Amino acid sequence: MMSTTSQTNVNHSLFEEQDQIPTQMGLFNIPFPPNQTYPPLGCQTGTLKSISAIAPSLSSATSFSETLLSTAVQRPREDLTSNLLAGGGGQLLSLNRSRVNSWAWEEVSDCLMGKRIGGDDNHHLGVSAMKMKKMKARRKVREPRFCFKTMSDVDVLDDGYKWRKYGQKVVKNTQHPSYYRCTQDNCRVKKRVERLAEDPRMVITTYEGRHVHSPSNELEDSQTPSELSNFLW
């Protein structure tokens, strides 16, 4: 992972081009040079607080238009995409919502609008619980998700947390997405990593859920209390 040298220099114009590609869910186009944490690029206004719960090192460095985001989240897909691509000018941000994620995006929206997402009836079942039960219970408590697109030759971006791979699947329209779970005991955050079929240099990372702990390598940006982070999602 670390062996990849700074070969992948971030190419802004290329990113702008990539913005034309219709994205799948909510996508933040964030350049990601290997060996660096996510640099702030493009938009200058605001910081998406919600990201901090999931990827602190990412959020601390990633600034973009929160208002743009909150607006976007509430719009229908087509409307949204064109809006962002056309009016945005915010070169690196594209975002839309899919039907699959609609419930999640509602929560994201709530978050961004300052509401607190309702109680913790998102009780988790233990891994050892009956498979069936678990499956059934799982789907109703689907966590909020967001994803972003980066150009990188590393698949698993270093976001400060430790991840364990638990699956990989060939699906339509992407190459084989990999599924990761946070290795922390009580933490159920998952992420999906896939490469864009159209351009294998692009990595789409989808986070789902919120961490209940601070990142494992809390070196530089541990100023965000984990408590606070938890409230954001």
Next chain:
DNA sequence: CGCATTTGACCGGCGC
């Protein structure tokens, strides 16, 4: 030897 990854099977949801 212990932990992480791989991989095929399985399951539920959703569209037709």
Next chain:
DNA sequence: GCGCCGGTCAAATGCG
């Protein structure tokens, strides 16, 4: 109602 598909599980395998 059925079949497809995405997502997850868990046994097998790999690796340090």
